[in-house]
Amino acid sequence: MLLNEISKDTLARPLSRSEVLGMLFRLTVFGAATYFGIKFMVDTIDPTRRQKIEAKKKAAKLMKQIGVEGIKLSEYELTIAAHLVDPRTLKVTWRDIAGLDEVITELQETVILPFQKKHLFHGSKLFQPPKDSFLRNRSCNDHEATAMMKAQFMSLWDGLNTDTDCQVIVMGATNRPQDVDPAILRRMPSTFHVGLPRQRERQEILKLVLSGECLNSNVRLKEIAEKTEGYSGSDLRELCREAALHRLRDFVRKEQMQRIGRQLQADDCEESSTDEGLRAITQTDLHLALEKMKESKAGTGTPILQDTPVD
Numbered sequence: 001m002l003l004n005e006i007s008k009d010t011l012a013r014p015l016s017r018s019e020v021l022g023m024l025f026r027l028t029v030f031g032a033a034t035y036f037g038i039k040f041m042v043d044t045i046d047p048t049r050r051q052k053i054e055a056k057k058k059a060a061k062l063m064k065q066i067g068v069e070g071i072k073l074s075e076y077e078l079t080i081a082a083h084l085v086d087p088r089t090l091k092v093t094w095r096d097i098a099g100l101d102e103v104i105t106e107l108q109e110t111v112i113l114p115f116q117k118k119h120l121f122h123g124s125k126l127f128q129p130p131k132d133s134f135l136r137n138r139s140c141n142d143h144e145a146t147a148m149m150k151a152q153f154m155s156l157w158d159g160l161n162t163d164t165d166c167q168v169i170v171m172g173a174t175n176r177p178q179d180v181d182p183a184i185l186r187r188m189p190s191t192f193h194v195g196l197p198r199q200r201e202r203q204e205i206l207k208l209v210l211s212g213e214c215l216n217s218n219v220r221l222k223e224i225a226e227k228t229e230g231y232s233g234s235d236l237r238e239l240c241r242e243a244a245l246h247r248l249r250d251f252v253r254k255e256q257m258q259r260i261g262r263q264l265q266a267d268d269c270e271e272s273s274t275d276e277g278l279r280a281i282t283q284t285d286l287h288l289a290l291e292k293m294k295e296s297k298a299g300t301g302t303p304i305l306q307d308t309p310v311d
Helices: 008-012 017-045 049-065 075-081 101-116 144-158 182-186 199-209 221-226 233-264 283-299
Strands: none
Touching: 049 075, 101 233, 199 221, 199 233, 221 283, 233 283
């Protein structure tokens, strides 16, 4: 089109500066018009355009409400952010739930209190989050991203090499070997079965798990080890965690009673602090935790092995 507008005389002589600038200007305008025209047509044809715009506005509003601003998100991240829930907009309280008083109390003491009183658990090994894995058996129900991660991991594993002065040993552990991907097992030539711990081993596990905790002088780990026949290492850790939560419940109840006592007092006496710390774990805490573990195993259908006599 542009060549048709240029006369033969113009072709016979060099273009002037103004003519070159004019051609560049017209090319720029033509390119911009083409780009925006195509973009407009694509946006018009896209059936999810309106939903994307609404999700973007909703995500920006929610992120502003929760105090997160100025972060640039991709299209997929905006879709996820649009489903965020501002807890201040929830109108449901514990009073709206009936018939589950014991469950509510347990949730408040087991899940919520460690967040509210997190300073009391600083440095404790009993309340660290568990680690999960993604090397389970592959199936058609796996998400596309998970399948790609597994394939990439095994591909890198096959290409693992080192120099003459360095060696790499890959080790893994699981309590569900039937769920591990066979391709992973083939890459681990040596397999070792670790059975359930015996009494002496259970006592050593309890001692190790509770090594960083404050224990009362009356704690007898040998007695607990005798009564936990058939318990795995993770079961023993959960038992210790439940015992540690008993002292937290006592701490909170004591704090509530002191608060009620201060409210009943008429004078303006100085309030005493109750954040001096948690008491030591006692043998009673361990027994109560053991009883709860047995109830949980019975409720889930897990067989409880009888205690073996100790010579």
